[in-house]
Amino acid sequence: MKNKIQIPSLSNYAGVVLVLVLSWWIKIELDQGQSEALYLSLWIGILFGIVLQRSRFCFYCISRDFFEKKNAKGLLGITVSLIIGTIGYHFIFGAFLIDPVFPNLPPNAHISPVSLVLVLGSFTFGFGMSIAGSCISAQLYRLGEGLLSALVALIGIVIGFIVAFQVWNFFYLNIIYNSPVVWFPHYFGYEGSIILQLTLLILLSYFLFIFHKKQKADQALVWWKVRWPTYVGGILVGLIAMIAFLRITPLGVTAEIGSMARTTADYLHMMPARLEGLDTMRGCITMIKNSFWSNNGLFIFGLVLGSFASAIFSEDFKIQIPDRNEIIKSLGGGILMGFGSMIALGCTVGNLLSGIMAASLSGWVFLIFCGIGLYLGWRIKSSY
């Protein structure tokens, strides 16, 4: 028995086959012109989806574990990803930009203005993810696991974006316009920035450790059903973030959703003629799409696809049909998340992960206020 290696049955590979077939088909579809970046985006998305699914990298779920069970393991996975990502990003910064002299910034890194709008957006986002039960990236990977309420949440997110478009110009012209963009290497150099970030992240991890209570060990399962330890997920997320930044653009999951919202709003004649200043910003920026295939669209598609394959393989896939209550929560939470991530220029991925890894103050501000919103949302939700 001991030496016998267990192998999952053939049906577990169905998702893997689907990934191979679809990625092959997309490769052929893309083959006209320059498509390397698009194809790579798809695969980065697939890998990201697998890692999120296997290590249960759901920002809300792991926060709830911490609040309810004093289980800090999930949150420690995030700090691990930020530590790896910080180091990786700084290595890349040094290649892209030898001297971090003001006002030069590394290309596309999610370094955005710090303002009250960011505070409001982060808070709303955090609150919304508690209500909806998952942030946007987790909705996407859980959609791959068969959670159909994620589709409702996505509709809510699109609505939230459209609401945010109506107020964007007001926020931009009155607040964001003269808000500072703070990038730590401008002040402390690359070494100083790494030291500062790692110190903060290690202190944060230590804080989480203090509250952590030892959990009951998982029951022994066959190997393909075992969730990956969160620190493994954290290391892999950090590495994927690094690869994405080096080769394409930082990780983010809302740009494509924003484009969909923009197209929808345009169709409904609810789109302002212009979104002032948006094209001068960094982060998950909502663009008008010029072509069907986009880097972020393929990344998102890959994420859901990768998670689906991984869920099938590990027998986590289960179609879950939401009841009325869940539909309302997903829709309401989705609207708040859409609104928050549009005005904050990113969500837990584009702002919290890609912002903090890029040593941008905006990422840290998002972490704090999203955390506060999340906690309040959880308190309210759990008191019902």
Next chain:
Amino acid sequence: MNLIKKIALVLVFSFTTQVVLAQSKYLVDTNWLEENINNPKIRLIEVSVIPGVYERGHIQGAVNFKWHTDLVDTVNRDIVSKDKFQDLLIKSGINQDSTIIIYGDKNNWFAAWAVWVFDIYGVENVKLLDGGRAKWEAENRALTPLATKVEAGNIQITKTNNLLRARLSDVVAIANKKSDIALVDIRSAAEYTGKIFAPAGVPELSVRAGHIPGAVNISWGNAVNEDGTIKSVDELKKIYSAAGIDGSKPIITYCRIGERSSHSWFVLKKVLGYDVRNYDGSWTEYGNSVGNPIINLSGTVWGKT
């Protein structure tokens, strides 16, 4: 005898500097660049406009010039000032005896703008990489994401030749038939005829559509082959002379903001050797100017509903 002659010819060719192999002393091809990439006399400059293109992979040794801030004066709407340009060149390790090779994305449009600026400031030995970034990539040649660290150069800019630029007054004179200079509009036919105000994906920066009276339309793309390289001198002569541009008169090129027209300026001036000036104010200046006539073959009126 014939065979010996042929061999001799081949030998002579391979021993002369390979620059000769390119069509013009202002162009180098990708092969030549790859072979000479470690030559300490060569300074390579990338002028790409899509953010992150240079950083994620450029030709080894290239430094990055940003068109929007490095090569223009954003306050005066002008080309970069002499002092700022000299600082940029020194910081980029350019010496008095450097051979400068420039390339970029978007078919070398902004790279050609850079060549034009170098020309105005009298810098010698400036060449364009034929086919630009796109050809280098298409040929699967190596790129690196490592930024280039260079020691300060010693170049001194001694002259400014503003005669290489055309101004609004020059083109107004052509429009009013008070000048005999040939005018080439190198934009697309849809822009030239006034069907559209600006190309797709670009903001409408002019309140009128159409072209400057007296301008002939030879789209910049006519000057390049499928792989982005500039066509042969014979072909170019045929294309331009068909539209009456044969070098017998001085020429002015323009487009929307002066970048695509830099490409045609390069072709006409550096490859064909004509007397050519680039009108960098281009349609965004002329089209908005007050009291000057345009020709709009499509009858479009801005703001009319």
